[in-house]
Amino acid sequence: SILRWTWRLTYLSALGGIAYLGYGIYVMRHPNDQPDPDPSKKTLVILGTGWGAVSLLKKLDTENYNVIVVSPRNYFLFTPLLPSCTTGTIEHRSIMEPIRNFLRHKKTAVKFYEAEATKIDYQKRVVYINDDSEIKGDISSTEVPFDMLVVGVGAENATFGIPGVREHGLFLKEVGDAQRIRKRIMDCCETATFKDQDPEEIKRLLHMVVVGGGPTGVEFAGELQDFFNEDLKKWIPDITENFHVTLVEALPNVLPMFSKQLIEYTEKTFKEETITIRTKTMVKNVTDKYIEAESAGPDGKKVLERIPYGLLVWATGNALRPVVKDLMMQIPEQKDSRRGLAVNEYLVVKGTENIWAVGDCAVANYAPTAQVAAQEGAFLARLFNQMAKTEQIEDQLKQLSVEQERAPNKAARDQVFTEIKELQKRLRRVKQMGPFEYSHQGSLAYIGSEKAVADISWLTGNLATGGTLTYFFWRSAYLSMCFSTRNRILVVMDWVKAKVFGRDVSRE
Ligand code: FAD
Ligand code: NAI
Structure with a gap:
């Protein structure tokens, strides 16, 4: 009878596994309706759909920002298995994940433009983008304004200028x-x-x-x-x-x-x-x-x-991508950096306030690997979620201090005071985010x-x-x-x- 029970348990767990997988696939195939991005929120532009950018997008609460993604590649590529595609051990589509499927599951909709960023004007807060694909519409170049920008464009191949x-x-x-x-x-x-x-x-x-x-x-x-x-x-x-x-x-x-x-x-x-x-x-x-x-x-x-x-x-x-080289030339604090955008411990591009860089295009004293890029992306998601929460609490605090002033009696004033204390405590907790550590x-x-x-x-x-x-x-x-x-x-x-x-x- 032990055997019979073992068999039953195995059967049940296999059934459970299949049901779980099936449910996962069903959810993946049937995304929920998404609210449109709120244009009154800060516009966060993310360049790239590689390790750094996608890891940021995975953990980012898209409700907090008006998120726009720009990349010439409308998929994420799992590079560690790319060498296996050169001989057909693995077919290339097996390691590609369409960015559209992934973005469609975010809480609030995210705009995606399949284009290359050709120039970042950090003073004007604008990215110039160009549709580099075979099919072009009447408009194939335009600009995207940003409040916050994340550069995750990776790197190109080094040739050291060797002829041929x-x-x-x-x-x-x-x-x-x-x-x-x-x-x-x-x-x-x-x-x-x-x-x-x-x-x-x-x-x-x-x-x-x-x-x-x-x-x-x-x-x-x-x-x-x-x-x-x-x-x-x-x-x-x-x-x-x-x-x-x-x-x-x-x-x-x-x-x-x-x-x-x-x-x-x-x-x-x-x-x-x-x-x-x-x-x-x-x-x-x-x-x-x-x-x-x-x-x-x-x-x-x-x-x-x-x-x-x-x-x-x-x-x-x-080697550096031209768009990164060009941005570095616009920022005096970047003039001594050779291998990429020099960033501080919060991954902010040195010399700017509202531009961050992740992955191979950033120089943060780590090797240019997927592991580093993914951790940097996840860190930025936490940082941005926390920044949004901080702003939210600060707004609530402002509102409460107005309410406190207008309170009709001491009891009402005391109640608002308690709420303010509680929120201030929360704010201190939320603000406690250390720098990036790999x-x-x-x-x-x-x-x-x-x-x-x-x-x-x-x-x-x-x-x-x-x-x-x-x-x-x-x-x-x-x-x-x-x-x-x-x-x-x-x-x-x-x-x-x-x-x-x-x-x-x-x-x-
Ligand atoms: P990428 O993943 O390269 O993504 C850059 C993104 O930016 C892409 O979507 C690209 O289309 C987009 N982009 C490019 N130009 C522009 C532009 N002008 N405007 C907007 N978007 C742009 N690392 C490991 O840790 N482990 C491994 O096993 C490993 N194996 C690897 C195998 C191979 C064959 C290769 C090539 C690399 C491997 N790496 C590995 C390294 C790893 O892939 C990189 O470090 C990682 O991809 C860097 O992530 P990223 O986000 O900076 O750039
Ligand atoms: P790399 O920079 O790691 O190695 C390039 C090699 O080319 C160097 O050893 C260099 O000495 C040599 N080289 C340069 N010029 C040369 C020349 N003219 N003649 C002969 N040799 C020359 O580059 P790679 O392998 O493309 O990796 C890039 C990044 O991606 C690295 O950070 C690496 O760690 C990461 N990566 C990680 C993988 C993993 O963890 N399995 C797999 C692939 C990449």
């Missing part, structure tokens, strides 16, 4: 980049097997070069080698001899933000996977068929070498062949771990961090699909 990078290299930041890489990998493979192709040319076409040994470069190299080992060489055996991945890094080692032990583990794993790591090698020039890289020769002298490639993925970190949860990176590395902040200190168990941890951590239940289900389905049927090798 933009023309011949592929980046890995956006969905379009991952799609281009996926297509280029297959194009290189198919062209390498073209009739009568020269052996040297085959070698070049199948040489996949990744520049930048940060986490983006390492994760991509790992994913690409997996794709070759698990699928490509099975379906296109002709390429087996010549397909090769090389990672080029200017510094003495890859993954500088990880501990020494994990750097060594990554380098050892890459060696086993036959990925070549070229450290202390700085790329100086890029042409359509080869890169020129400088490294120290056996005699210690610098040598410039030509490395032919078929696919070149450029992952050398972040809490580092750790760093995680996938390094290929079902292995990952993790430097995790643990109760007693730091835990550095690498291997297959860490890989399962990496998968579950990223799955739990996905934006929505829909994303989670789609990602799991993609993983299962890739495992059962293999990745799709057709070139779109």
